[in-house]
Amino acid sequence: MSGLILGIDAGNNGAKVAGPYGLDISKTAICGWFERDIEETFGDDDTEFEICGRKGFAGSIAEEEDEYGGGSMFGDTKAHDDTKVRVLLAANRYIKKYCPQVNTLKIVVGQPIATHKDSEKKKIEDMLLYGHEFVVNGERVSYFIEEVRVAIEGGGAFWSRPEIGLVRILDIGSGTVNAVTTKDKKIINNSSSTFNFGAETIRNKSDMSGMARGIIQNTTKLKWHKDDFVLVCGGIADRVAMHLKNHFTNIEVLSPQFQYQDGITVAHPVYANAIGFYNIAKGVYR
Structure with a gap:
């Protein structure tokens, strides 16, 4: 092969x-x-x-x-x-x-x-x-x-579960947080950015509420709104998303659909x- x-x-x-x-x-x-x-x-x-x-x-x-x-x-x-x-x-x-x-x-x-x-x-x-x-x-x-x-x-994460309309992606990594906006499957550059902190670079690695506050502060600069549809991915997505819900009212943890030779799984x-x-x-x- x-x-x-x-x-x-x-x-x-x-x-x-x-x-x-x-x-x-x-x-x-x-x-x-x-x-x-x-x-x-x-x-x-x-x-x-x-x-x-x-x-x-x-x-x-x-x-x-x-x-x-x-x-x-x-x-x-x-x-x-x-x-x-x-x-x-x-x-x-x-x-x-x-x-x-x-x-x-x-x-x-x-x-x-x-x-x-x-x-x-x-x-x-x-x-x-x-x-x-x-x-x-x-x-x-x-x-x-x-x-x-x-x-x-x-933006890559979006293609693990693509959606029509306005979608905000929060990709929480160990060193950075990628905030990506897509509209009808196209990336909107002016409302997307990379935040230079992540799960392994914050002072208190267990402070998920603090990380959520940092993400919210930075997304407001990108003019994200409270009622936007937001998908969160990364290894600690569920732990941070529970705190982000205090701000974003339409937020989900992104559970990607994976199709491979043995079938489809989440x-x-x-x-x-x-x-x-x-x-x-x-x-x-x-």
Whole structure:
């Protein structure tokens, strides 16, 4: 089989992948390589890698062992080497899990709306396109990425459950919140933005009401109204949405519909972007 189509949402806290065989998720923390005296197992996503001369650990092990803390590069762009590592490892994990005979891919990945510029998208495309040979857990693998498209985070989530009319999307990530407005399936730029805070960057990570207040304050600057139809996605969508309901009267947690070879299922909102990216990929890579 060739030309496997995947939607990959390579976030700071987790890589979510949607493809024809199902869904997958893994932690995306990355740290430098070191010699281990005791080889503990922290999760099934523990990964030792060497990619383009960069050697390190990724997944649960990096989250625990990173001496500099966090194991993630936050910000409003994905045009950096961490994204390349995350996307390649996520694709490799999906292929090993579902379709080990595959070595050629066509993918759609994401970029926050604030930096969804041609120059930034080209950086991402250039670093992911074509041949990649690297080492994962001692095994040398090679893949050829035939095509790459860069979609808007949050806007991609819309395509996991598209709606006609005016729809506001709140895509709550670990490093950013993407606020996207669509009208009749078209993105309205002037009422969309990226807020430079997220679940892992706020001071008190358990203060969901505070995060909701921050989101509300920023959406009022975009002229969002209390009675607008709002969909919330991301790993903590349900926890934040319960506080957003104090302001937005017509709000729902986005439960994406996922169609794959075994049928149709309703997935967790953390998969909304990945499923939306996959749906976009199926349309552009026919």
